[in-house]
Amino acid sequence: MAEIPLVFDAPKRGMPQKHFADLTHEERVSAVQELGLPKFRVDQIARHYYGRLEADPTTMTDLPAAAREKVRDALFPTLMTPVRQISTDGGDTTKTLWQLHDGTLLESVLMRYKDRATLCISSQAGCGMACPFCATGQGGIDRNLSTGEIVDQVRAAAATMAAEGSRLSNIVFMGMGEPLANYKRVMSAVRQITAPAPQGFGISQRNVTVSTVGLAPAIRRFADEGFSVTLAVSLHTPDDELRDTLVPVNNRWSVSEVLDAAKYYAEKSGRRVSIEYALIRDINDQGWRADMLGKKLHKALGPLVHVNLIPLNPTPGSKWDASPKERQDEFVRRVIAQGVPCTVRDTRGQEIAAACGQLAAEEK
Ligand code: SAH
DSSP: OOOOOGGGOOOOTTOOSOOGGGSOHHHHHHHHHHTTOOTHHHHHHHIIIIISOOOOGGGOTTSOHHHHHHHHHHHOOOOEEEEEEEEEGGGTEEEEEEEETTSOEEEEEEEEOSSOEEEEOOSEEEOSSOOTTOHHHHHOEEEEOOHHHHHHHHHHHHHHHHHTTOOOOEEEEOSSSOGGGGHHHHHHHHHHHHSOTTSSOOOOGGGEEEEESOOHHHHHHHHHTTOOOEEEEEOOOSSHHHHHHHSGGGGTSOHHHHHHHHHHHHHHHOOOEEEEEEEBTTTTOOHHHHHHHHHHHHHHHTTSEEEEEEEOOOOTTOSOOBOOHHHHHHHHHHHHHTTOOEEEOOOTTGGGTOSTTOOOOTTO
């Protein structure tokens, strides 16, 4: 399978010092041995990090006292410092703004429901995909996140949930960035999120969703990894003419190429692909587009697809708006009439600019 084209490779400038979560098992073993520690310490440290959700070795009291600071300095640089935290939905939704070691800002959103807790994480600081309706896309890309910076968002939220006597159950890569443009680090993060403790956080693969603009070759490569993670494809319209402007990368991989790749993913993973569709008033919300969407998806993916409608969150200064409720209902009805399940996503966190596509780090 071809590598992701270089044009999507964000600058490496600003990557943090290597963290425990950036290393393979072998690299961890040599790192602790360099500190003069036996290799069983690797598993012990992993149990602290993935199992007890601790990121500071000075609190790992079963490590020899003299080794704790050395382990911290060599393997646990501070990756993220919380700058601000805002809550809404009666405290059920919290957005955290993090500052990275080089000053880069990034956001993650924790949503608590009755039966689950979902964390929306970022894979890049900013995004290079330039979708005109998305606040992050408007700001451009700062840099890729390191594996550790992705994984540590999960650790921090899992620790928050544990402190609340609950558990983090779901992860969606729907924060800032295009996950498949930071391919290797995102794959490593997915492995660490889903591996059972002490190799990972033990979150079920079925409860992890990777959302992409539709980098077709990367979707195929992702399918070949053999995960049963859910793939979400941000389609937003079934026709190339409009998609060329709504999701500019469509100029490179068209709707049919993206749907072919999605089908390959669905077949390999056995998971339904989720088609993301932000409904924008008078732009992509026409009844005929709903019919076309339903027909194309049914033809391309049969039963292996589900449409997730997202009422547009208007970004500041945008001329676009969400569709009226009746238009939305009609759209849902017409997609379903083509034999494709379609639901409207609940939009948590709107008042705190934590909803879909709004993670633009306002203080930038
Ligand atoms: N780059 C990836 C993941 C990040 S965005 C992707 O595009 O899939 C997560 C989802 O939010 C995507 O479906 C994206 O299109 C959608 N989104 C972005 N801005 C939005 C907005 N203003 N209103 C509603 N959805 C938006």
